[in-house]
Amino acid sequence: MSTQKSVAQRSMGLGLRALGALAGSPALDKLGMRKQTEKLLYGATKNGFKAATAASRSFKAAQGLSGGPARQSATKAASLFDITPDDEQQMLQEAVKDFASEKVRPAAGAADAQTATPAELLAQASELGVNMLGIPEQLGGVMQEKAAVAGVLIAQALAHGDMGIAYAVLAPGAVATAIGMFGDEHQQATYLPDFAGESAPAAALALLESRPLFDPLHLQTRARRSGGEWVLDGAKSLLARAGECELFVIAADAEGLGPALFIVESSTSGLSVQAEPAMGLRPAATGRLLIEGVRVPAGALLAEGRREVYAECVQRARIAWCALAVGTAQAVLDYVIPYVNERTAFGEPVSNRQAVAFGVADIGIEAEAMKLLTYRAAARADQGAGFAHEAALARRLCAAKGMKIGSEGVQLLGGHGYVKEHPVERWYRDLRAAGVMEGALLV
């Protein structure tokens, strides 16, 4: 009973946070929505379990639609083996590394405890442009060519600071990238300018559903045809900042098409969110999205529901989660090295013992391997080569070794690793996510 109560409390907390965010939103007044929203939130607070999705801004297609969607081009196929990022990637990587060590890491403990990432941190990350990688240049983006490798380098650097904050920061970019990569010119013109602009909306790419042995190719969320529209029913799990999202890209099994992606604005009737705090990724304020008779126009379907587009989306998400696992695994390594060198037992540093030293060596070896597999999959994606196989191998390795590294990180600190004075227990909880999450991020 007591646990139920606490779930309810946390859920109400989410509703209140959404209220706080909305209360100051001029968009509400502009749209004449304040009253309606207040009512919804009141209901949410009263019954505790359910909250309204955030009100979405008015997304309108910009003028001057050109013929055909804008697309980033593939990079030129490199002729030589190389593990050095190019100059542009190195600059991005350095900027994000600094941000991760100066801002993200110091904020991580509190964000974990409060189940929220500070708004100013999100704003600062947004200023770095980390979520604009998938937006074509013509629509206000910064990258002319496909940028999966750049996305991986950024995700890795952010997750070295904290995986949960990285998830909170990068989740909206997944929606921008999905629309940039797969959207038609109308969808791009409607949504991408906002993501390229100064106050990019929170948004979520919703694939994961709450059940054991979830397979993203077999969805329980359905989309049936009704007149010229689609009607969606189902639920999605562990979305970052679910209560703040103004836009969703929702995966559903579409009648006659199979698994497909739909663009759904948060104000659409029939959407609601529940808090769904988890073992880790807590700074991302994870929540569940309930989808009940949600009607969207035919134009909400991405890429005409082509199967290969959906499959590519699944694979790109897996690469992104691998990149987070790589960054956090490296954080573990960097943290345990000075610890085992300084901690003494039996009259000498514990790192003088092979049992301890070999544990460190294995973390180093497997983290390096995780990195190389992830880079290979991302580089192939940028080159326009097939990468399903490489992504699957990276996923397998990062899920298994990432968790092993998380566990070893706690083990090497012993009892001290188990308490919140050190971050290794948080990384232990976060690293489990790499084998669990589907969708949600995109490179």
Next chain:
Amino acid sequence: MINLETPKKFRPLVDQANQVAKEVLRPISRKYDLAEHTYPKELDMLAALIDGMNEGSDIGGAGAAGVRRSADAAGAGENRNGSNLSTVLSIIEMCWGDVGLLLTMPRQGLGNSAIASVATEEQLQRYGGRWAAMAITEPEAGSDSAAIRTTAELDGEEYVLNGEKIFVTSGERADLVVVWASLDRSKGRAAIKSFIVERDNPGLKLERLEHKLGIRASDTANFRLENCRVPKDALLGNPTIDVKQGFAGAMQTFDNTRPLVAAMAVGVGRAALEETRSRLANAGIEIDDAVPALCQHAAAARFLELEADWEAARLLTMQAAWMADNSKPNSLQASMAKAKAGRTCVDVTLGCVELCGSVGYAENELLEKWARDAKILDIFEGTQQIQLLIVARQLLGKSSAELR
């Protein structure tokens, strides 16, 4: 620019090595596994062919000889794919064919790598084109190569070598044996040097050949050195005992050869995975990249796990070789590659035998042979434990005195 594919310019070489492995090595693989200690005469022609491939080629060949760090690297900051990477790639292909046969390939021995790594230009000229085996291990000194007891005493214009060497790969068949010996046992590691001994030197006495778990096509010899006299200039590299440099000189060889042994492990592992994938497909198990491993048949999930580890070993190996080509210090990455590839090769081949059941276990197929061959790859050129020690010391910033 990040790209982890096989470079285009090496693809013809890789195809050629694969062709050789398929047409020449695979057909005689079982024959020489059963006929241990019989020289595979088919290799003579092949070795000549490989010499031809290496002739005047910048990109190395199918053997272990091409790992000298060349000074003619590309300009500063320019990415280079050279002989270390090409050699690793061709070894993977050849060992997909048969690792035992590769180990006994004339003129491609690890002794040749030692010569390539530390010889002077003059020595390179003198010993070029000859087959060199490597003699380090002694009955009382395995992983602890600093503990070797074989001595080398200067007597006029000659060194006199005395001691016992075991586990010398290709020791019977090679033209030369690179022998590690101490100039002065009181001076420790720094005094250990390598000497080139002609195989027909009367002081180099073949004691016996080993009977082994695997790599039976390759002969493994034990020698006694009895007042074995070699000319003064048979000492490889620098004869001065530099206590500061310590073991580094002799150990330099290993930074170059460990990726090669890792490559052998990658090749054997791929052979087992390919065979198992097709056998599973015949049994109705297709491995699906799109579906989460745990939503697939247990055999498919296990296969994916093995393949992911194998891919990790492969990329670590390529990385270590690439670093050598670009004159980046790679002793950490070389040991990471060797550690990961050695253990993975054993896991993969044994896992494949299990997945294939009695098909894997019986001698009708090569799966059981690969599983036997695999184990040596986690032992020679530095055991798993030695690699972990090297990796740990580097990561932790510890000396060999602190972390023993």
